[in-house]
Amino acid sequence: MKVINPYLNFAGNSKEAFDFYRAVFNGTIVMSLPYKDTPEANRVKPEDRDKLMHISLDLKNGNILMGTDALENMGHKLNPGNNINLSIGTESKEEADQLFNALSDGANVTVPMSTQFWGSYFGMLTDKFGIQWMVSFDGR
Incomplete structure (x- = not known):
């Protein structure tokens, strides 16, 4: 990470x-x-x-x-x-998927992992404890 x-x-x-x-x-x-x-x-x-x-x-x-x-x-x-998210910048698409999938256990996924218009591979969720997460890989 x-x-x-x-x-x-x-x-x-x-x-x-x-x-x-x-x-x-x-x-x-x-x-x-x-x-x-x-x-x-x-x-x-x-x-x-x-x-x-x-x-x-x-x-x-x-x-x-x-x-x-x-x-x-x-x-x-x-x-x-809900006025703050924790944004994770990963070192690979695979790491982004791994972290997102792990955080998704019991979570409310609001944006599934996918490539967004700004170019990042990105997803959002609220975990089972109510914490909002953003996971992204920007390809660099």
């Missing part, structure tokens, strides 16, 4: 939050992807298209803080406890 990083869910203010975290941790925003620039753009209300589907803040030493605007019209409802 390469890394485990936190992935934060926000109710529409992820840009503001990440600007704050960038200043606090003296990090660098390495990716900022609004919904309007994704294949999901047509599913998002026009007023939400500038919200962020994904943002990454490099904190150095292999630590990355990631986040999203979890929009209700995209099927997300934020509640205490």
Whole structure:
């Protein structure tokens, strides 16, 4: 396994939050992807298209803080406890499958492992203890 990083869910203010975290941790925003620039753009209300589907803040030493605007019209409802995921970056597709399958025991799989439009092999689930996991292999 390469890394485990936190992935934060926000109710529409992820840009503001990440600007704050960038200043606090003296990090660098390495990716900022609004919904309007994704294949999901047509599913998002026009007023939400500038919200962020994904943002990454490099904190150095292999630590990355990631986040999203979890929009209700995209099927997300934020509640205490579901505003954070643990994101596992693996060293191979096989390792991603192995970890995802192991975590899937008694879990609610929300995104089965598959290659996504951004290029990563990716899946999401909530394990039997209520912990949300994202597993990915980016091919590098």
